Amino acid sequence: MTLRLYDTATRSVRDFVPMTPGLVGIYLCGVTVQSSPHIGHLRSAVNYDVLRRWLLHTGLEVTFVRNVTDVDDKILAKSLDQKKPWWAIAYENRLLLDRDYAALNVLPPTYEPLATGHITEMHELIQDLIERGHAYPGGGDCADVYFDVRSYSGYGALSGQKPDDMRDPGDAPVRDKRDHRDFALWKGVKADEPQDAYWPSPWGRGRPGWHIECSAMARRYLGDEFDIHGGGLDLTFPHHENEVAQSKAAGLGFARFWVHHALLNLGDSKMSKSLGNVIDLNSLVESGIRPVELRYYLGSPHYRSRIDYSDEALREAAVAYRRIEGFVQRAAEVVGPGRPKQVPPAFADAMNDDLNTSAALAIVHDTVREGNTALAAGDEPAIRGALTAVRAMLGVLGVDPFDAKWDAGEGGNDLKPVVDSLVALALEQRAQARARKDWAAADSVRDQLKNAGIQVEDTPAGPRWTVGEQH
Numbered sequence: 001m002t003l004r005l006y007d008t009a010t011r012s013v014r015d016f017v018p019m020t021p022g023l024v025g026i027y028l029c030g031v032t033v034q035s036s037p038h039i040g041h042l043r044s045a046v047n048y049d050v051l052r053r054w055l056l057h058t059g060l061e062v063t064f065v066r067n068v069t070d071v072d073d074k075i076l077a078k079s080l081d082q083k084k085p086w087w088a089i090a091y092e093n094r095l096l097l098d099r100d101y102a103a104l105n106v107l108p109p110t111y112e113p114l115a116t117g118h119i120t121e122m123h124e125l126i127q128d129l130i131e132r133g134h135a136y137p138g139g140g141d142c143a144d145v146y147f148d149v150r151s152y153s154g155y156g157a158l159s160g161q162k163p164d165d166m167r168d169p170g171d172a173p174v175r176d177k178r179d180h181r182d183f184a185l186w187k188g189v190k191a192d193e194p195q196d197a198y199w200p201s202p203w204g205r206g207r208p209g210w211h212i213e214c215s216a217m218a219r220r221y222l223g224d225e226f227d228i229h230g231g232g233l234d235l236t237f238p239h240h241e242n243e244v245a246q247s248k249a250a251g252l253g254f255a256r257f258w259v260h261h262a263l264l265n266l267g268d269s270k271m272s273k274s275l276g277n278v279i280d281l282n283s284l285v286e287s288g289i290r291p292v293e294l295r296y297y298l299g300s301p302h303y304r305s306r307i308d309y310s311d312e313a314l315r316e317a318a319v320a321y322r323r324i325e326g327f328v329q330r331a332a333e334v335v336g337p338g339r340p341k342q343v344p345p346a347f348a349d350a351m352n353d354d355l356n357t358s359a360a361l362a363i364v365h366d367t368v369r370e371g372n373t374a375l376a377a378g379d380e381p382a383i384r385g386a387l388t389a390v391r392a393m394l395g396v397l398g399v400d401p402f403d404a405k406w407d408a409g410e411g412g413n414d415l416k417p418v419v420d421s422l423v424a425l426a427l428e429q430r431a432q433a434r435a436r437k438d439w440a441a442a443d444s445v446r447d448q449l450k451n452a453g454i455q456v457e458d459t460p461a462g463p464r465w466t467v468g469e470q471h
Contacts, residue, residue: 143204225253
């Protein structure tokens with residue numbers, strides 16, 4: 001079955017056929033690093049990481065580009081409020097973002113361009129638009145350059161917006177704009193912004209508008225036309241609409257598929273720093289949720305389904321993942337970890353159906369149930385088959401318990417060997433107490449481990465311990 005994806009531009013699920021056989025180019029709108037990341041940002045990362053992993057699993061080579069917007073109105077405003085260099089704010093938050101991506105086992109992008117590193121490419125694209133009659137300098141003493149919305153007849157097609165109903169985008173002062181709907185490609189110097197946030201240009205000192213950044217960077221790394229452009233549903237208008245307009249007006253084929261993920265909401269609105277309603281990874285880890293469990297939670301719904309966050313739903317997802325994890329660990333004790341290869345056909349069908357991770361996880365849970373039945377019966381061939389299938393599916397979803405990322409203790413925790421040794425010592429003391437039939441002492445060791453968050457399960461292969469609740 002061919003992968004089929006929902007394309008926002010055509011409002012339909014279409015067969016995905018790479019522009020170049022065997023190769024896929026993906027551009028994902030990354031984060032504006034005005035502040036530390038929250039789990040809404042992480043949903044985007046997980047969704048497109050699953051898409052990338054699935055394409056890789058099917059044998060395709062993927063060039064994955066995820067940009068960083070490191071100069072922006074909000075970053076500059078934070079710079080003035082915090083009395084701190086804007087570039088320092090951007091860099092610190094970028095490091096935090098990278099830390100959280102790594103914690104959730106998100107594969108590093110092939111390229112991660114910074115907006116500030118591609119000013120020359122933006123100048124070239126803006127100049128091309130001016131020469132083609134689709135952009136114009138503001139004139140006078142200002143260095144503003146605007147895109148002429150009325151010059152591009154297809155404006156509004158991606159988002160379904162009607163140009164006649166549009167308001168001023170408010171992305172720049174109205175200094176000699178021809179039409180209130182025109183948007184800024186280049187922004188001239190403003191007295192109330194940090195004065196080191198500007199670059200020379202043919203039109204005067206200034207900085208790039210938000211939209212031109214992505215068109216220029218996508219072109220630089222993926223060419224004039226590429227396979228998939230991704231991002232949050234909230235970016236469809238105006239950001240992606242403006243990207244389409246300026247890229248197509250410059251004669252570029254640009255993105256062949258537009259793939260948008262739904263938002264993660266907290267209460268009645270999307271999770272957003274500007275709204276002050278955010279939850280970050282650190283706070284969840286402190287509450288007892290492991291990064292792998294958060295990834296499972298974020299990847300479980302279909303990517304086009306809105307997530308209404310609740311602590312209860314997250315903890316239910318953690319319990320569900322621990323059941324899968326428990327089977328994998330028990331099965332590996334009997335038959336070894338195995339070598340996961342191909343996924344079951346039903347799982348592949350679900351993934352090829354517009355990345356239906358919800359249906360795909362149902363196949364995972366069905367296979368786990370079959371594996372548990374095989375464990376109870378001591379049927380080693382069936383145990384091995386279920387284990388390799390489950391691990392193959394979890395690998396595509398990025399949550400295989402034996403992935404080196406998770407197996408290393410959530411990012412290579414240096415305390416893991418120490419904990420292993422201490423628990424092994426406690427279990428040895430328990431075993432000695434049981435051997436001399438001192439049941440009170442044996443139970444005391446087990447209870448102390450339980451109070452420390454260590455669950456002990458007696459198995460035919462000996463005691464097995466896990467961190468967290470027993471289910």
